Amino acid sequence: MQLDLPPPLNSNIRNAAFIKSSTRVADCPPDKLPEFALIGRSNVGKSSLINSLTRNDKLAKVSKEPGKHHLINHYLINDSWYLVDLPGYGFAKAGKSSKEEWLKFTKDYFIERENLVSVLLLVDSSVPPQEVDKDCANWLAECEVPFCIVFTKIDNRKRDMPPNAQNIRAFKQLMAEEWEELPRCFETSSRTGAGRSDLLGYVASLRELHVRST
Numbered sequence: 001m002q003l004d005l006p007p008p009l010n011s012n013i014r015n016a017a018f019i020k021s022s023t024r025v026a027d028c029p030p031d032k033l034p035e036f037a038l039i040g041r042s043n044v045g046k047s048s049l050i051n052s053l054t055r056n057d058k059l060a061k062v063s064k065e066p067g068k069h070h071l072i073n074h075y076l077i078n079d080s081w082y083l084v085d086l087p088g089y090g091f092a093k094a095g096k097s098s099k100e101e102w103l104k105f106t107k108d109y110f111i112e113r114e115n116l117v118s119v120l121l122l123v124d125s126s127v128p129p130q131e132v133d134k135d136c137a138n139w140l141a142e143c144e145v146p147f148c149i150v151f152t153k154i155d156n157r158k159r160d161m162p163p164n165a166q167n168i169r170a171f172k173q174l175m176a177e178e179w180e181e182l183p184r185c186f187e188t189s190s191r192t193g194a195g196r197s198d199l200l201g202y203v204a205s206l207r208e209l210h211v212r213s214t
């Protein structure tokens with residue numbers, strides 16, 4: 001029997017453009033196109049990953065100083081879907097009020113944004129598991145927001161830290177204590193491009209499912 005499926009979407013990125021920064025969900029671009037949001041601790045490498053995926057070093061601003069941006073940044077990919085950079089969480093200098101603000105801000109986004117297909121939760125592989133990342137994963141699951149885990153900086157071995165592969169294993173073990181099944185995990189480096197095509201392929205397959213279901 002021949003199944004009448006749409007042709008698979010191409011995972012290549014041909015063009016990418018910054019569209020706008022929003023301070024409120026209400027100000028985001030119209031929610032007609034599928035979108036994928038990057039979230040993670042401040043400095044985890046969100047902007048670098050956007051630049052690596054799009055092969056455009058100038059698209060998203062890479063920062064030396066953590067926790068500087070408090071905006072929802074929309075990038076239009078191939079004129080057909082969005083990559084969205086959300087403010088980082090868990091930066092050391094943040095006071096209680098800015099943490100609460102972060103929670104409210106991003107929670108609104110997750111609840112209100114109907115075209116959100118999946119969150120990419122970025123976890124820094126160069127440091128041992130951080131409680132705040134596990135909390136974020138649990139929080140996404142509780143809110144029933146689909147997400148995958150993207151380990152970043154696999155090239156970046158810190159001298160005083162355990163090897164990255166060990167940190168990744170430890171994070172998965174920590175999650176496995178509470179989760180029956182782990183979400184999809186990717187191991188990436190924006191420096192070397194490792195994991196890039198796997199992640200783009202996954203995003204393309206989710207977009208295909210999304211297109212079929214709408």
Ligand SMILES: Nc1nc2c(ncn2[C@@H]2O[C@H](COP(=O)(O)OP(=O)(O)OP(=O)(O)O)[C@@H](O)[C@H]2O)c(=O)[nH]1
Pocket residue numbers: 041042043044045046047048049061062063064065066067068069087088152153154155156188189190191192
């Ligand atoms: N070695 C290495 N360094 C990386 C990688 N990705 C990001 N970095 C570095 O990590 C730092 C933070 O990167 P960003 O991409 O600005 O991180 P961010 O999550 O967007 O930061 P905020 O906007 O502060 O939340 C920069 O110094 C990057 O050069 C990577 O794959 N390998």
